[in-house]
Amino acid sequence: MKKGTLRQILLITDGCSNQGEDPVAMAALAREHGMTVNVIGVLDENERTEGLKEIENIALSGGGIHQLVYAKQLSHTVQMVTRKAMTQTIQGFIHKELQSILGHDKEIEDLPPDKRGQVVEVVDELGETMDLEVLIMIDTSASMQHKLPTVEDALLDLSISLHSRIGENEYALYAFPGKRKQVERLMDWTPILKDIHTIFPKLTTGGITPTGPALKEAIDAYQKKRSKRGLLDDGYIEESSS
């Protein structure tokens, strides 16, 4: 089995998009490109979320995971969602392999329990050793401002978890809306995520939340990265559709 790179887009937001392309469509597009889109909705205590449906749908069509959390639990959640999403992607891949061995519409559950252990071992092994690229897309609209220090903590926590793995990691950091543009790049691809507090924009235009364009930009960023490395890129794992 060829070891590839897992590509994720991690969207951290607190509400509904209101500008540009439909984010659910953009998430579907990202998935076609072999990325998964995971969404974390950050709430204030006592806050109810109107964007719930959208958050769920973005993750669903992006082949990823979504989770709503209060700001306080953000750290634990970000690393957990990222790792779960990795596992899910790898499982989808293994699932396909299994089907080619066992025949169609066979699930892992169709294996006797004693045989499942080996499948889990392979999933664990890949989750630990595969390279990972995460493009982090942060909603910095006015309502998110006071949550940004928590987001920052959560991202540092994420990097602690990912760097404890054996595989390599790369991160890129984007914010939306940007100061002048809809989406702004805060950090280009880098293996180390640190000093992020210095780069979060201090002030942003209130009112707009261009989630769709942000996702589109994320796809472009991945495309550029890939073409930069040449056409003979290492294989990536595609999410299976079931």
Next chain:
Amino acid sequence: MTGTSKNQVADVPRGTTISGKWNKQTYQIMKKLGSGALGTVYLADSVKGRVALKIGTDSMSITSEVNVLKQLSMVQGTVLGPFFYEIDDWERSGKKFPFYVMEYIDGEPLFTFINRRGKEWIGILMLQLLRDLSALHREGWVFGDLKPDNLLVEGSPPTVRWLDVGGTTPMGRSVKEFTEFFDRGYWGLGNRVAEPSYDLFSVAMIVLNAGYPKRFDRPKKDAEHYLMNKIESSQLLKEYKPILRKALLGKYGYASEMRQELFALLQGEKTNVRKNKVNSSHSRVAARQTRPKAKKKRTGWVETVLLVAFLLFFYTLYLVGHIF
């Protein structure tokens, strides 16, 4: 929480018979023991006697725990975690629920026990825990999600047992399941690579938790200083400071090192305590052992102190399984 929303297992009522699809064993549900992110654990009756049954929804994570339990059950001579019996699927109204069966640990939560029996038990139970961790590490595993919820005190003599091997990780890999308060990564005092010092940090935080039952959050910065202050301002924790400090800062490479130092500290302390209050002895053992003595002619207090200290020493050795 996943995109493909998983159906939760509804509580399984008392008296329900669970039968395994593959192995055809049956289990009678007696009561719910607890639940967590990955499933619910029930006490059940079976031909094996009373067992604990963990029923989940995600067969991958159930299988993953079983992988660990199987490995631990193979370790000869020591009991590391609940003994594993079998894994199977339960079909209930058309849906399949993976479950596994393990030894039922009839114990009391760590802090409930300590509150009932006295704070002096903390040191003793930690000695036991460190001995088990030492064996676990020797086998190439790190416990990972070590916390009071995952520790039970069982039987007589009281023995600490651990449950929930969901966080147990092969040495050198990354710990995936942890609880913030007990995780050195959260405190900015280390990474999440599975190595002995990861668990030893958690052991120290369990002791801190005994001093601060409500726990506390991390500070904005300088967690090290903050934790040291917490230790110093607690009557209970102060005496353990040198050991807690080293564990929190990752200075112990092995559980056995920490165990030895804790052992030495407890010995010193016990002898001192005895010297100061021979008469108001509150230790059950000491009381029992000195009573017959009192009937005799007055024995010199030095002898009494020595005897009590001696017995206590052996009792401690016994409790932590050093001898017998």
